[in-house]
Amino acid sequence: MAHDLTEHKLHGQALLRGGFLHAFRDEVRLPDGGTAQREYIVHPGAVMVVPLLQAADGAPRLVLERQYRYPVQRTIIEFPAGKIDPGEDTLACARRELLEETGYTAREWARAGVLHPVVAYSTEFIEVWFARGLTLGERRLDEGEFLEVFTATTGELMQWCRDGQVTDAKTLIGAFWLQNVLAGTWSLDWQPASDT
Missing domain, CATH: 3.90.79.10 (Nucleoside Triphosphate Pyrophosphohydrolase)
Structure with a gap:
């Protein structure tokens, strides 16, 4: 049986809002209850x-x-x-x-x-x-x-x-x-x- 590996966003911060890309840093709750930071870029596809x-x-x-x-x-x-x-x-x-x-x-x-x-x-x-x-x-x-x-x-x-x-x-x-x-x-x- 597969485990739930979902990470849940606790809060986030915009790092850059460019004309094409946007960068964010979120704090997430991990599957084991711990927390971590995730930095990512939002792209339009x-x-x-x-x-x-x-x-x-x-x-x-x-x-x-x-x-x-x-x-x-x-x-x-x-x-x-x-x-x-x-x-x-x-x-x-x-x-x-x-x-x-x-x-x-x-x-x-x-x-x-x-x-x-x-x-x-x-x-x-x-x-x-x-x-x-x-x-x-x-x-x-x-x-x-x-x-x-x-x-x-x-x-x-x-x-x-x-x-x-x-x-x-x-x-x-x-x-x-x-x-x-x-x-x-x-x-x-x-x-x-x-x-x-």
Whole structure:
């Protein structure tokens, strides 16, 4: 039988209220009756898109990005992603981010799942969406956003994950999902863009 591991907030303090993130320190009651402090960041949530391009040989190619990430001082290979605006549906966000960052729209969409990339200190969640039947249009990058869009094979992505070139947690999870979908182990419920 599972034990109740819930921690109960006794009181809290706001440490930082930024334009994007908010940081808090709470005192909590532990399951054994003791107390502890928990510092965490409140994040609005995000989406990630695994965009599948159909190549001439029938094998899928992936739309990826290279973007400089200031906190780690590195250019990172990632799937397209972005934060959810207040009140925005996650699929609407996925469509918006795919178009803004890559210029692509998709004929079909499938929700894969959700991940919590840093559960120890953040409320962030990322909804994972797959997109296919892509049509290229014009990108609409946010002001101050600089990224390079490129395509790669699934084999190339898996090699980059294996050798440490891909270190972004959401992209590693996207590769994991992709590998299982392509192997037929996991299925996706594809829906036409007009029905979603």
